[in-house]
Amino acid sequence: MTSQNSPFSKRFSHTKLFDSPTPIQRLNRLERELETNVRLYVKRDDLMGLGGGGNKLRKLEFLLGDAISQGSDTFITVGGLQSNHARLSAAAAAHIGMTCELVLTEVVPRSDEAYRRNGNILLDEIFGAKIHLLSGTENALDFATDRAKVLKSEGRRPYLVGSGGSSPVGCLGYANCAVEIMEQEQEIEGGFTQIIVPNGSSGTHAGLAAGFVSVGMDPARISSYAVLHQAKETQLSTYELARATLAFLDSTKSVYSDAIHVSDDQLGGGYGIPTSAMLDAVRIMARTQGLLLDPVYTGKAFAGVLAAVRSRAYKPNDAVLFLMTGGLPGLFAYQPAFEEASYK
Ligand SMILES: Cc1ncc(COP(=O)(O)O)c(C=O)c1O
Known part of the structure; x- marks a missing residue:
């Protein structure tokens, strides 16, 4: 199978x-x-x-399938600064020709250069995602919900996914x-x-x-x-x-x-x-x-x-x-x- x-x-x-x-x-x-x-x-x-x-690609096969069936054109999701889910959302959205916006929060107490600039966050940018960076105390899902409303008012069709695609x-x-x-x-x-x-x-x-x-x-x-x-x-x-x-x-x-x-x-x-x-x-x-x-x-x-x-x-x-x-x-x-x- x-x-x-x-x-x-x-x-x-x-x-x-x-x-x-x-x-x-x-x-x-x-x-x-x-x-x-x-x-x-x-x-x-x-x-x-x-x-x-x-693992997030398995979830994204269904999440993006659902987004496509709803006629969405922008995939928005949330995660930590080094989220694998965010990186794979950006890659998968690029792969199917959808715009991707990531709302990332600084939830882990690491401020070194490697953590802030390398790894997943480097790849998010390379995959062409638009990144919104929030402090660890801000609510990413609230921000993403507001952002989806703004996109809708601009005539776009956003599809919002919560933490980890779960x-x-x-x-x-x-x-x-x-x-x-x-x-x-x-x-x-x-x-x-x-x-x-x-x-x-x-x-x-x-x-x-x-x-x-x-x-x-x-x-x-x-x-x-x-x-x-x-x-x-x-x-x-x-x-x-x-x-x-x-x-x-x-x-x-x-x-x-x-x-x-x-x-x-x-x-x-x-x-x-x-x-x-x-x-x-x-x-x-x-x-x-x-x-x-x-x-x-x-x-x-x-x-x-x-x-x-x-x-x-x-x-x-x-x-x-x-x-x-x-x-x-x-x-x-x-x-x-x-x-x-x-x-x-
Ligand atoms: C590499 C990796 N393994 C495991 C997990 C955990 O999966 P779940 O969020 O479905 O519990 C994640 C979630 O971000 C992940 O990125």
Whole structure:
């Protein structure tokens, strides 16, 4: 199955932004380095051809599909200064010939040159997006709503998307991904015992959970590591979003709150604040496998996988799938953090 011929893309407006299915690969060298008999796999959602790739393209396939079906000509969205969602919105809008406006807030306490000018924000400008920069205390969604009204009064047709593209429409992208994983795991002996994802605005976890439930599979295999808010709040928003996505799908099936597992063990000092476990995870993945995690999402979530392997929280022969959601440009924005950290 590809994301283009899945049950959900047939029912809802959708525009193709990447080739699917994304590959699943085993981390053999890392397993040997960790001396574990847990089988570790990654699903390469970072491996997409458009705009540097990443999880937001799955959501944008449906969000932009919806925007096109409504005749919109301007895509407006919000995010932090180094938002991957903003960068991929800019790239995807450019790809389909739509104007893009980004309302970015300074939510992370970093003022160095790399953070302010490199990484995603550099790419936003290169992709031709119009950037509105707000301080961390301003409300980006209010600003974006007002901006949409101004654009309308000028005769344009704006389409506004909230943080991380995590609406039920956006979540369809990860409901699709759940079906993709279900098909791919037929090749994996015993199937995946755990599926691990980062959790920011919750759409990735919620979409996967809704997708699994809608095809009669257990969503409790999925666990996420919160990188934005604490576990309780993230668990609740994930659960509510999974329910809203199922309702949007007109599914008669329901998701139970206890099936949504969220940990904040890797959150550290908060969103976008580096931890030594993240720096270690980025380096070990790069040095054993030649693969790049990012400092804000996958680095922290994969640090959770490493901690679980090291503390023997998984059982021997478990098959753990980690969703690599992208975010590579963030490494350049966090150059000082990597330089400052002492490492061997
Ligand atoms: C690279 C990357 N991974 C994971 C996430 C988290 O996804 P979600 O917001 O759907 O929880 C994001 C969100 O911005 C992201 O950019």
